[in-house]
Amino acid sequence: MVLEIAVKAAVGAPDILGDCPFSQRALLTLEEKKIPYKSHLINLSDKPQWFLEVNPEGKVPVVKFDDKWVSDSDVIVGILEEKYPEPSLATPPEFASVGSKIFPSFVKFLKSKDPNDGTEQDLLEELKALDDHLKAHGPFIAGEKITAVDLSLAPKLYHLEVALAHFKNWTIPDKLTHVLNYIKLLFSRESFEKTKAAKEHIIAGWGAKGQCMNSFQIISYQNLVMYCGLAFSIRKGQERKKVEPGVCQTF
Numbered sequence: 001m002v003l004e005i006a007v008k009a010a011v012g013a014p015d016i017l018g019d020c021p022f023s024q025r026a027l028l029t030l031e032e033k034k035i036p037y038k039s040h041l042i043n044l045s046d047k048p049q050w051f052l053e054v055n056p057e058g059k060v061p062v063v064k065f066d067d068k069w070v071s072d073s074d075v076i077v078g079i080l081e082e083k084y085p086e087p088s089l090a091t092p093p094e095f096a097s098v099g100s101k102i103f104p105s106f107v108k109f110l111k112s113k114d115p116n117d118g119t120e121q122d123l124l125e126e127l128k129a130l131d132d133h134l135k136a137h138g139p140f141i142a143g144e145k146i147t148a149v150d151l152s153l154a155p156k157l158y159h160l161e162v163a164l165a166h167f168k169n170w171t172i173p174d175k176l177t178h179v180l181n182y183i184k185l186l187f188s189r190e191s192f193e194k195t196k197a198a199k200e201h202i203i204a205g206w207g208a209k210g211q212c213m214n215s216f217q218i219i220s221y222q223n224l225v226m227y228c229g230l231a232f233s234i235r236k237g238q239e240r241k242k243v244e245p246g247v248c249q250t251f
């Protein structure tokens, strides 16, 4: 039987797989368990009626089990483990929350505009804790075998790597060798290659959240343009107009 899954489409490209780490986590689980599936790409800025009817909260991923659409990647992964126990991806409970603070710390650092507010330090501490864990237990979080906790963390580490390189020119320090090896191991899996969003869609996804993040960003609504970054000019009809950083201008 082929399972149906609805996942995020790329921002501005509704026919391409998008940048949702929770959707990728569910896809990774299907791939690793070799469960046949059919995906529906959902444009989150223009959600189809059928999707809102089966899932009024409007979030992805959702998977159809026995005619009922189920949301939330934690719940989906739990049901997949129950219904398709082989190969087992169950994480021993003592390892289930390893690395769970990395994603919220990354988001805070990404959104931060004050280099001294401690958000970078907090992220470094979380990554160091993961490095220590992997040194003691690796190469995966629960040892030799990949399990659900790795499949949850992998897409989040991918967002971290891509978004921080782009928006903050920041990379994971070389001394965190166990984390860097872990990332290589995860990202080189066939399941990851098949389910990952393109880097430009990850960047567009975080850019679309409307943060200025020390980079070039244009937010436009009809004739109103706001720009965060260096001054630049835009073409309007045949004229070029200068746009000032950080101010709203109408044309």
Ligand SMILES: N[C@@H](CCC(=O)N[C@@H](CS)C(=O)NCC(=O)O)C(=O)O
Residues within 6 Å of the ligand: 008, 019, 020, 021, 022, 023, 044, 058, 059, 060, 061, 071, 072, 073, 074
């Ligand atoms: N806790 C949920 C989170 C899912 C979630 O936040 N999905 C985002 C996309 S990554 C979403 O669908 N947001 C709704 C929207 O943007 O309208 C899970 O693990 O599945």
